[in-house]
Amino acid sequence: MAANMEMIQKLQREITCEICRTCFSQPVTLHCGHSFCQACLSCSLTLGATYFTCPQCRQFSQSTELPAINVCLEKLTNIGKQLIFLSLKSPESRSQCPTHKEAAKLFCEEDQTFLCVHCSQTAEHATHTFSPIEEACLNYREKLQQILRDLEKHCKEVEKLLSQEERPFVDSKLMITGEYSKFHIFLWKEKSHCLDRLKEEHRIREERISQHMQSLQEFMQELQKSIHKPNAELLQDVKDLWRRSESRKSQRLQDVKPELRQYPITGMIEVLNRFRVDIRVDPQSSSPYVIVSEDQRSLWAAEGWQGEPNHSEDPAHHYVFAEQTFNSGIHYWEVDVIQVPQWSLGIHAPCVKRSREGSQDSRDCVYVLRYIKVKDIYYLLTYPGLLNHQVKDPIPRIGIYLECSSGTLAFYNALQSTLIYRFSLTGISRSVRPIFSPGPPLQGTKPGPMTLCSVNSRLRAGCYSSL
Template identity: 30%
Template sequence: MTSAVLVDIQDEVTCPICLELLTEPLSIDCGHSFCQACITGDSKELGIGQEEESSCPVCQTSYQPGNLRPNRHLANIADRLREVVLGLGKQLKVVLCAHHGEKLQLFCKEDGKLICWLCERSQEHRGHHTFLMEEVAQEYQEKFQESLKKLRQEQQEAEKLTAVIREKRASWKNQMEPERHRIQKQFDQLRSILDREEQRQLKKLEEEERKGLNIIAEAEGELMQQSQSLRKLISDLERRCQGSTTELLQDVSDVAKRISFIKVTPKVAHIPGTLKRLTNT
């Protein structure tokens, strides 16, 4: 016998008042059954006589305590169930009210939760529509099944969209890779062109440097020769001016020619000054 079946049977033969398996069960005309001690004790506590009316703790149907009848069928089932439970060495699970410790067997429509029979009588749930769990279980089973159907459809749609997104991601990545290679190749080509142009410009600059230095060296050499000739002529003239009349006039014609021809005129105009910016020519 499975645990689920045992729980179902236990619910049928559990006293709604003490939440234990029925002991000497008594039934009310409404069909609910209770332990003899529980139902009669409840009536005694409320001071209700045998001929006075009381109400069922579960469904509030009116009854007279004198009309309670023994239910041997439920008693036999409860006894057999006790034997099974003891044989298994365990107690079946019962969900109890956190506030009252009573079995949760009613459903409050307004609050949408399970309550016990004491909760139903409390101020919190007064005037609310309450039902036995079994009466509303099918309704919520159908609602939840319909919700499950819609949610599964939403889940399928989400899975489809997820697949589309993954496909787009893969497609996007596939587009990026060729573009990345194209850009890298393009800039490699540009770097190659720039490297070649750099070498060409540097070579051109070296040629300009060589030409400029040659011109400067030529001008410097020419100036040194002219300076040397000038020093000789100055020394000769100083000697003539300090000497005798004969020395002064000796070869005066030749000296005059030397004076007229000597001139410091190096090729300064050809010496490079400011470096012109090199062009791509």
């Protein structure tokens, strides 16, 4: 029995932390081999130090990161605690010292062990604190009772704090829900108003076109009748008929070509700005007709680029590519075009087209928004697409939104927060790259730069350039 107690005491010394002098809790072992409780070692670190020393042997360590928990030592500590607990329950272990065969009457506060009088006088316990076993038990019971009272008091405080926290949470939840509901109602009313406006403008336009068609048909009937009039009457009316026919032909384009309408969407650009990306031009993709600035954000049409605007479906060429490519996620960027009289913006992507026979054809596809001038009238066109609208006022900045998962590409008037056009992309097989074209330039003009806006730039009404 004495030998067993001696082994247990040796085990207890091996699983004791030299800092807190109790059994290890989540032990960690340093490179020097000494082990400590993780919390004890963490407290011994000096704030801001680039190294720390072992609290036992004072060897330096070049790292301030705590070692991982020593799992084997932690398991050994748990086993040792159980053995110590069982030994303490044994009457023999408490009544007799295994070394001197005397009654154990003292309790060592540092080693948490029972000692006889002779053991307490050894060098090993020279600096330790002792007390009679009954007195030690009484003291520890009082301390544990005090801890229990403190914890009970703390639990009541936490419970009170928890009850106090519930009310602000409920109030905040109701207020936030109410604000979002109010915003939803506001947007719903605004959407209804916008759709009503769109419907009314569509009705007015249809009515105007119908009246124009009716006027043309009536004039055509009048011309048909005039053709069969006698020579004298025909020659007498022909000058007036010719003037009126020319007037109607000159009005044809204005009556048929629709004008781009502005339908602002509250908060849209603010939401899109959450997905802003920093776009720069790939200088390797520039052509002799496009000049790229050193910071890769601005593009100019070179003097050698000549050509009239093309109003057909074929898009303008001389594109410059962005450095970035996208194949997933949501991305939004803006381009300042206020100083560019004609331009094209969009994306380039490899596409896969399927034939009726089931075969696949890979080709390069572009989806662009174009701004061109034809006979003193500016137009916004898409390729491919159906947009072919007159534009009354220039658009200072274009916002481009790309959502890869749904295959959505949308163009916005960033100043007015209005949608210009939205593509539904199909057959996109690989990475998408933004493209830019600051031309073709108008004859007799010196266009300024097309500028790729930085992530932090914001455009406000009445301010066409915020870079």
